[in-house]
Amino acid sequence: MVTLNDIAARLGISKSTVSKGLNNASDVSVELRRRILETAAEMGYAGQRAPKKFCIFIENMDYKDPNQFGYDIIAGFREMAGSDGWMVDVSPLDEAYQRTTTYQEAMAQGGWTGAFLLGFSLLDPWMEELHTARIPTVLYDNYIKENPFMASISCDSGGGLEAAVRYLRSLGHRRIALLSGPLDSYVIRERYNAYCAALEKCGLPVDQELIGLGYYVAETTRKFLPEFIGKGATAILCSDDGRAVSVYTECCDRRLSIPQDVSIIGFDDLPMAAYMNPPLTTIRQDRLALGKCGYYALSCLINDLAIDSIRLRAPLVVRGSAGPAPQRAGLGQAGEEET
Amino acid sequence: MVTLNDIAARLGISKSTVSKGLNNASDVSVELRRRILETAAEMGYAGQRAPKKFCIFIENMDYKDPNQFGYDIIAGFREMAGSDGWMVDVSPLDEAYQRTTTYQEAMAQGGWTGAFLLGFSLLDPWMEELHTARIPTVLYDNYIKENPFMASISCDSGGGLEAAVRYLRSLGHRRIALLSGPLDSYVIRERYNAYCAALEKCGLPVDQELIGLGYYVAETTRKFLPEFIGKGATAILCSDDGRAVSVYTECCDRRLSIPQDVSIIGFDDLPMAAYMNPPLTTIRQDRLALGKCGYYALSCLINDLAIDSIRLRAPLVVRGSAGPAPQRAGLGQAGEEET
Numbered sequence: 050m051v052t053l054n055d056i057a058a059r060l061g062i063s064k065s066t067v068s069k070g071l072n073n074a075s076d077v078s079v080e081l082r083r084r085i086l087e088t089a090a091e092m093g094y095a096g097q098r099a100p101k102k103f104c105i106f107i108e109n110m111d112y113k114d115p116n117q118f119g120y121d122i123i124a125g126f127r128e129m130a131g132s133d134g135w136m137v138d139v140s141p142l143d144e145a146y147q148r149t150t151t152y153q154e155a156m157a158q159g160g161w162t163g164a165f166l167l168g169f170s171l172l173d174p175w176m177e178e179l180h181t182a183r184i185p186t187v188l189y190d191n192y193i194k195e196n197p198f199m200a201s202i203s204c205d206s207g208g209g210l211e212a213a214v215r216y217l218r219s220l221g222h223r224r225i226a227l228l229s230g231p232l233d234s235y236v237i238r239e240r241y242n243a244y245c246a247a248l249e250k251c252g253l254p255v256d257q258e259l260i261g262l263g264y265y266v267a268e269t270t271r272k273f274l275p276e277f278i279g280k281g282a283t284a285i286l287c288s289d290d291g292r293a294v295s296v297y298t299e300c301c302d303r304r305l306s307i308p309q310d311v312s313i314i315g316f317d318d319l320p321m322a323a324y325m326n327p328p329l330t331t332i333r334q335d336r337l338a339l340g341k342c343g344y345y346a347l348s349c350l351i352n353d354l355a356i357d358s359i360r361l362r363a364p365l366v367v368r369g370s371a372g373p374a375p376q377r378a379g380l381g382q383a384g385e386e387e388t
Numbered sequence: 389m390v391t392l393n394d395i396a397a398r399l400g401i402s403k404s405t406v407s408k409g410l411n412n413a414s415d416v417s418v419e420l421r422r423r424i425l426e427t428a429a430e431m432g433y434a435g436q437r438a439p440k441k442f443c444i445f446i447e448n449m450d451y452k453d454p455n456q457f458g459y460d461i462i463a464g465f466r467e468m469a470g471s472d473g474w475m476v477d478v479s480p481l482d483e484a485y486q487r488t489t490t491y492q493e494a495m496a497q498g499g500w501t502g503a504f505l506l507g508f509s510l511l512d513p514w515m516e517e518l519h520t521a522r523i524p525t526v527l528y529d530n531y532i533k534e535n536p537f538m539a540s541i542s543c544d545s546g547g548g549l550e551a552a553v554r555y556l557r558s559l560g561h562r563r564i565a566l567l568s569g570p571l572d573s574y575v576i577r578e579r580y581n582a583y584c585a586a587l588e589k590c591g592l593p594v595d596q597e598l599i600g601l602g603y604y605v606a607e608t609t610r611k612f613l614p615e616f617i618g619k620g621a622t623a624i625l626c627s628d629d630g631r632a633v634s635v636y637t638e639c640c641d642r643r644l645s646i647p648q649d650v651s652i653i654g655f656d657d658l659p660m661a662a663y664m665n666p667p668l669t670t671i672r673q674d675r676l677a678l679g680k681c682g683y684y685a686l687s688c689l690i691n692d693l694a695i696d697s698i699r700l701r702a703p704l705v706v707r708g709s710a711g712p713a714p715q716r717a718g719l720g721q722a723g724e725e726e727t
Contacts, residue, residue: 194547197701205696208533338693345684354677355701357544362536362694 051094059088071158090153093183102136103347104161108143110168116321118289118336119167122189125340126165133348147174156184163351165343166191170234185350187343190236192358200346201358202339206236206316207243209332209363213286213314214247216330216365221374222284222312226259226277228270228296229288240288240316256280270295278305283374284312290319293329293370308372318366327369335361390433398427410497429492432522441475442686443500447482449507455660457628457675458506461528464679465504472687486513495523502690504682505530509573524689526682529575531697539685540697541678545575545655546582548671548702552625552653553586555704560713561623561651565598565616567609567635568627579627579655595619609634614642622713623651629658632668632709647711657705666708674700 053071057064062081069077070085077085105123112119127137138159152175156164163185169176171191179186179193186199193199217225227244230237241262245255258280261273274296277285287293293315300307307313307327315322315331322329342359349356392410396403401420408416409424416424444462451458466476477498491514495503502524508515510530518525518532525538532538556564566583569576580601584594597619602608613635616624626632632654639646646652646666654661654670661668681698688695 195551197703208696212534335694338688338695341693342688342695349677349681354680355674355703356677356681357547357699357701359698360696362696364536364694 051089051092053094056085056089056092056094059092060084071160073158086154086157089157090151094157101134102138102159102161103130104156104159104164105137105139105167106155106164106169107139107141107167108169108173112139112167116319118317118319121336122167122340122343125337126344127340128337129341129344133344144172144174151175152178152182153184163187163347165189165347172233185347187346187350189339189343190234192235197355198350200350200356202343202346202360203236203358204334204339204361204363206240206332206363207246209316209365210240210243210286211247211250212365213332214244214251214253216367217284217312217314217371217374218251218253220284220312220372223253223374224256224259224281224283225253226261226273226280226282226285227288228261228273228277228285228292230292231262231264237288244286266292266295267298270299274299275303278311282311284314284371287313287315290315290317290322290329290331293322293331294325297325307370310375312371312374314365314371322366323368325370330368330371331366332363333366334363390428390431392433395424395428395431395433398431399423410499412497425493425496428496429490433496440473441477441498441500442469443495443498443503444476444478444506445494445503445508446478446480446506447508447512451478451506455658457656457658460675461506461679461682464676465683466679467676468680468683472683483511483513490514491517491521492523502526502686504528504686511572524686526685526689528678528682529573531574536694537689539689539695541682541685541699542575542578542697543673543678543700543702545579545671545702546585548655548704549579549582549625550586550589551704552671553583553590553592555706556623556651556653556710556713557590557592559623559651559711562592562713563595563598563620563622564592565600565612565619565621565624566627567600567612567616567624567631569631570601570603576627583625605631605634606637609638613638617644617650621650623653623710626652626654629654629656629661629668629670632670633660633664636664646709649714651710651713653704653710661705662707664709669707669710670705671702672705673702 053064053067057067066077067085070082071089105126107119110119111117112123114120123139130137166186166188169188169191179199180196183198187202188199189202192201214225225248229241232238232241248255259277259282261269263269270292285296287296293313296313297307300311305311315329318331318333322331338361342361346356346359392403392406396406405416406424409421410428444465446458449458450456451462453459462478469476505525505527508527508530518538519535522537526541527538528541531540553564564587568580571577571580587594598616598621600608600612609631624635626635632652635652636646639650644650654668657670657672661670677700681700685695685698
């Protein structure tokens with residue numbers, strides 16, 4: 050175990066100066082503090098003074114309200130960690146912070162033994178560092194190959210989307226669109242591929258005209274919904290429930306009835322989904338369970354049990370927003386015959 | 389919770405007769421016992437009299453000696469389960485037993501709350517029943533879609549085989565053979581596919597002449613080893629360490645040196661691997677960790693936390709059995725040029 054004395058000896062400074070540097074005291078210069086943090090990270094110092102402290106880093110994900118995706122993940126993690134005597138800090142962060150502070154520096158500074166990373170995209174600056182970092186780390190919906198200090202937690206998007214497509218197919222739908230975020234995240238790519246694979250398994254062609262991707266939810270929906278309908282789509286799979294909400298709004302504006310004119314299926318099953326009108330049929334991610342498994346994976350890693358990944362079921366929750374495919378006479382694109 | 393009284397009421401017999409039937413007492417007729425077991429299974433009776441008892445069913449896998457694959461899996465499971473107060477029975481079984489007793493009947497009879505299934509092939513009679521059984525069940529190296537009562541435990545064969553192929557490629561090998569069991573098990577199919585995918589990622593063609601599959605280890609090795617060498621193979625990946633042992637024996641008989649004439653990589657890292665001559669380079673499955681995760685997954689399932697799968701890392705353990713590719717002048721099949 051690396052101690053403050055080891056770092057002090059390496060740098061030729063006092064132990065108290067090392068401590069001040071790690072704790073961001075104002076009487077240590079920016080340059081010296083940086084050297085202390087870098088040396089601590091390089092030597093593998095992991096904040097032994099507070100050995101029972103984890104951090105949840107959260108990026109691109111809301112979590113302060115029970116209807117926001119991160120809320121229950123954090124609650125599940127905290128519940129399990131707390132009963133084992135771990136403190137859990139939650140640290141929201143952005144790309145700018147990641148560019149000025151490396152992951153190892155941040156961990157050394159916080160005195161955390163391990164971390165749970167939520168909402169990171171493939172473009173986040175820390176992602177590169179995770180391939181070599183030697184800090185027990187669990188990622189939600191991201192996967193780092195070959196580094197045994199990293200583990201992944203996710204839901205089975207493939208199974209969930211296949212169930213959704215089969216369900217729509219059984220209701221007579223053949224033109225099933227995908228409305229999704231952009232492909233700069235690991236999980237959105239996975240869901241995109243799963244959507245294509247599910248269509249093929251059900252004998253339906255993948256049609257690029259029925260795929261709409263974009264970062265800004267309302268704008269993306271406004272652009273693609275009329276295009277999808279014009280191309281004969283009778284059902285829309287959304288990559289998250291938030292997008293499904295925006296589709297409801299847009300359908301209302303365009304006087305399209307759900308599910309009579311178009312069927313909608315979401316992804317996540319946020320608490321609000323059951324209260325939408327009509328109640329949203331969606332693919333469930335059990336976020337409390339994700340948080341609990343996140344803690345379990347992290348506790349495995351710090352005990353040298355090299356978990357690669359834990360995956361949860363993603364069952365289809367059938368409510369009222371998907372129904373039989375409408376017969377749309379006169380829409381050229383929808384004119385395929387049932388086989 | 390279904391009780392003995394419920395079963396007794398349904399059948400119109402006494403509670404003590406139900407109890408006798410479930411416990412295989414000799415004063416209950418075979419026909420009545422069968423009706424009691426079937427009714428108990430149908431009603432979801434799970435042996436509430438001994439609620440803290442799990443079963444490990446084991447098939448096609450040796451486990452009595454530390455050098456046998458199942459030994460540490462059972463030890464890891466027992467260690468974790470025992471500390472939570474669970475008793476663990478180990479029940480070896482065969483296809484004949486599965487044909488006369490359904491899984492639900494066996495579970496009701498044993499009074500087990502859940503089970504961990506080791507070594508099952510796709511041909512095992514119980515596999516079909518697992519798609520609908522409502523009994524918390526964890527399978528090692530098998531995967532049941534959509535049934536939330538089932539979870540899977542495995543090692544990342546794909547990652548391990550990719551690391552092995554990349555390592556051989558870096559040593560100059562281009563003709564890498566696969567010696568494996570038959571494709572009637574989920575995991576052997578997975579490894580077969582992973583081998584093909586790894587070759588492709590390394591820019592090497594998949595050559596059916598370099599793939600040898602067979603149930604009987606020594607016979608399969610004796611048949612395929614000379615064929616592989618004749619076709620220019622300079623390295624052989626084995627689907628388990630037992631096959632690697634048989635390759636060592638066969639190489640010895642044929643005066644082939646390992647790794648000078650042919651490189652060998654195993655799969656499993658059984659304790660003996662380090663003591664072979666030369667020590668076996670192999671892909672590690674951490675069996676204690678597999679057992680521990682098996683218990684964790686089962687305890688999640690009985691707490692309604694629908695784990696789909698837990699996967700462990702499968703790192704390449706480099707020892708002495710793989711070395712630089714030999715230059716084999718005169719072997720037509722090996723005459724490809726390095727690119």
